[in-house]
Structures are given as structure tokens and as C-alpha cells.
């Protein structure tokens with residue numbers, strides 16, 4: 001659907017040169033809710049702006065449905081842009097226009113007759129739950145309602161792609177959850193492919209099926225959300241994941257554990273059907289080893305379960321070795337001895 005092929009974009013002002021996007025290759029499939037996460041300055045907005053050619057790449061190409069959008073004529077690009085909706089952190093509504101006026105604006109630009117426009121606006125306002133606000137002005141709305149207007153406006157021209165630029169960053173947690181639910185509905189009901197950028201991992205966790213992590217202009221990790229959450233490879237990804245799920249106790253607890261002569265700790269990560277099986281008790285019992293769960297949880301993500309337990313073992317060293325060897329064939333095990341570096 002959207003393909004970034006070795007895309008780079010550098011900004012120059014005077015002597016200064018910023019490589020905002022560096023050799024990025026990414027594939028976003030039709031129907032995806034694809035999240036791009038990164039800290040401030042990572043290059044997320046620039047990457048988004050390359051999709052509708054608000055920025056042009058210095059090298060590489062962006063293809064949408066197999067077409068290199070840089071090669072489109074001005075007229076073709078205008079047409080393509082009409083099918084790419086966009087919503088923003090600060091909503092970007094016209095304050096002098098009513099809610100209905102805002103939603104109908106792209107249709108007016110597209111030359112849609114008034115009657116047809118009004119019908120579409122009514123349908124869209126119903127869809128976003130603002131049927132009773134058509135005549136209100138943006139100033140009279142809450143942040144969540146403003147973003148609903150933004151979504152309705154973005155959907156007016158029946159886009160196949162919706163780009164969300166930190167769309168929930170200005171909203172409180174409850175309103176964020178409502179807006180994310182609405183975006184999911186947009187994806188499911190209209191089959192719209194959603195590309196969103198955020199610096200909040202909970203947004204990715206809530207609605208995305210795929211994620212790319214950006215740092216200093218590069219995509220440092222990408223994959224489906226479940227795999228990325230259960231098996232993050234890059235330290236930055238691990239940091240983001242810890243912001244929504246604490247997979248290890250705090251450093252001070254771990255230090256106390258060590259200071260009090262606590263045993264070696266192992267982190268066990270398991271997923272899917274394995275969460276239903278008593279693998280720990282079966283394996284340890286077989287080798288006459290005891291285990292102690294120090295910390296952990298079993299969670300649901302993308303309608304699948306995954307567990308993360310911090311465990312110590314008591315018993316003969318050679319028996320513990322045997323237990324670890326057997327467990328390693330079934331689940332992922334990491335020895336935890338350096339909290340700062342995360343996974344060992």
C-alpha cells in the first residue's frame with residue numbers, strides 16, 4: 001500500500017545540515033494500523049510528510065499502491081492527496097467555520113454539489129458522534145470533540161489512507177482512549193489504512209498491528225506489535241516498552257535483592273498457548289529444584305497472552321542447569337544481572 005524505498009531527507013540551513021530521515025525502507029500494507037514511534041526529533045513528522053509529498057525525498061522513493069508518487073503530475077498528485085486524510089495534534093480546524101462547515105470544506109474544494117455535501121456531512125457527524133454539534137463552532141467544543149471533527153473532515157473525501165500526526169497527544173487519557181477507539185472503527189468500517197506517529201507507546205499498544213521505531217532519522221526496529229513487545233531487540237524499543245509495562249522491578253529493589261544475598265534471577269518470557277501449561281512446575285519438580293516468582297505478570301496484547309516472570313531457583317547447581325536447559329527449549333530465558341542494560 002505505502003512503501004518507503006531507501007528514503008532519505010536532509011534539511012540544510014546555512015552551514016547546518018540535519019539528516020531528518022536516513023535511508024528508510026518500510027512497507028505498510030493495506031488495512032494496517034501502522035505506528036511510528038520515536039523521541040522528539042527522531043524524524044517521524046518528516047517521514048509522514050513524505051507520504052503526501054509535503055516533503056520530497058532527496059533520494060529513494062515513496063510508492064503508494066505501486067505508484068512512485070514523485071512521478072505524478074501536479075494534477076495527479078492533487079487527486080492522490082484527496083484520498084489521503086490527515087489529522088493533527090492541534091486539530092487545525094477553521095475557527096470561523098461551523099463544525100459542518102469544517103467537515104464539508106474538503107468536499108467544497110472537490111466541487112461536490114451542496115446537497116450531496118450536506119448528506120455526507122450529516123453521515124460523517126453521525127459516525128463520529130457529533131450529529132448534534134453541526135452548527136457549533138470549534139471554540140465551543142472540547143479537545144476530544146475537536147479531534148472528532150478533524151476525523152470527520154479527514155474522512156470527507158473517502159480516503160484510503162489516514163495519516164495521524166500525534167493525534168491524541170493533546171488529549172487526556174480517557175479522551176485519548178475514545179479517539180483511539182474511533183480510529184480503530186475507521187480502520188475496520190471503512191478499510192482505511194492508518195499511519196500514525198506518536199511518542200507514546202500506549203497508543204501503539206492500543207490500536208496498532210505493526211510498529212516501526214525511529215531514532216536519529218533511522219528505523220531501528222520494525223515488526224508486528226506482539227512480537228516487538230514480547231521480544232524487543234533495540235535498547236530504545238525496550239525503553240518505550242517499559243513506559244507501558246514494567247517487565248523488571250525497579251533498580252533499587254534489584255539492588256536490595258542482590259545486597260541481601262538473593263539468588264541469581266532469570267527472566268522467563270512465554271506466549272500463546274504456553275501460558276496455559278504448568279511448564280515451570282513440571283520441569284522444576286522433575287529435577288528436584290524449587291522456584292520462587294519474584295516479580296512478573298501475564299498480560300493480554302492483541303488478543304494473545306504473554307507472560308513475563310522473574311524467577312529464582314533453589315537446588316543443586318547441576319539440577320538448575322538442567323532445568324534451564326529444558327526450559328530454554330520451550331520459552332525464552334534471560335539471566336538478569338544488569339538492570340541498566342535491560343535484557344542480558
Ligand SMILES: Nc1ncnc2c1ncn2[C@@H]1O[C@H](COP(=O)(O)OP(=O)(O)OP(=O)(O)O)[C@@H](O)[C@H]1O
Pocket residue numbers: 011012013018019020038039040041042043044045046047199
Ligand atoms: N523544515 C525543516 N528545516 C530544518 N530542519 C528540520 C525541518 N523539519 C525538521 N527538521 C529537523 O529534522 C529533524 C527531525 O524532525 P521531525 O520533526 O521529523 O522529528 P519528529 O520525530 O517528528 O519530532 P517531534 O516529535 O518533536 O515532532 C529534527 O532535528 C528537526 O529539527
